[in-house]
Amino acid sequence: MKFTEDHEWLRPEGDNIIVVGITEHAAKELGDIVFVQLPEAEAMVAQGDEVVVIESVKAASDILAPVDGEIVEVNAALADNPGLVNEDPLGGGWFFKIRVDDLAVLDSFMDEDEYQEMIA
Template identity: 55%
Template sequence: MSNLKFTSEHEWLRLEDNNVVTVGITDYAQGHLGDLVYIQLPDVGADYAAGEEVAVIESVKTAGGIAMPFGGTVVEVNSALNDEPGVVNEDPLGAGWFFKMTTSDVAQMSTLMDEAAYDAYIAKLG
């Protein structure tokens, strides 16, 4: 089992030290998007409310966004994705992370799916 949590919008989150949460998209998501060609990352220091769009993803197939899983402040972005968005396709759960955020309520992480629940969720999607 991994230490990742998952949203129904196919984002993964990992709680780091000091209440920092790293956010990315799942392998399922990148597979359905196809080859990523552009990623617009949020600004460091920006505050977002839960559900607010924080990043934009464009692929050869479609465009979409990443919504904040819960309110917080962006503290770091993966600027390597500006030049190489395909890293997300190659390593979505590792080097392909999008941003790191802080939140005043890390307890919200417990409301997200663990790996087994997420696997069951995507199995139902077909």
């Protein structure tokens, strides 16, 4: 698993697919999440594009695409239960899966130790 400076986690899943969510730290900072707007499957996105909107009891936040690629699946369970992001941010609370040209793109992101050092 890799991490971004924007508190997203990236988990490779084979076939050049990366699962994207937010970290436990980010979920705690946001507070209770009440709404998640996900991207459309099959959408092509570029790194830095706004792809997810999260609304919590504290604020609204945007999740940016960490890499260029094609959204191949979204977590439909979040429509009925956005609180999954708070309950299980590193598991069931994932946002989308994106297909990239090469998983080597992950090499530019932080590992868990580097991420923990950043948030300390």
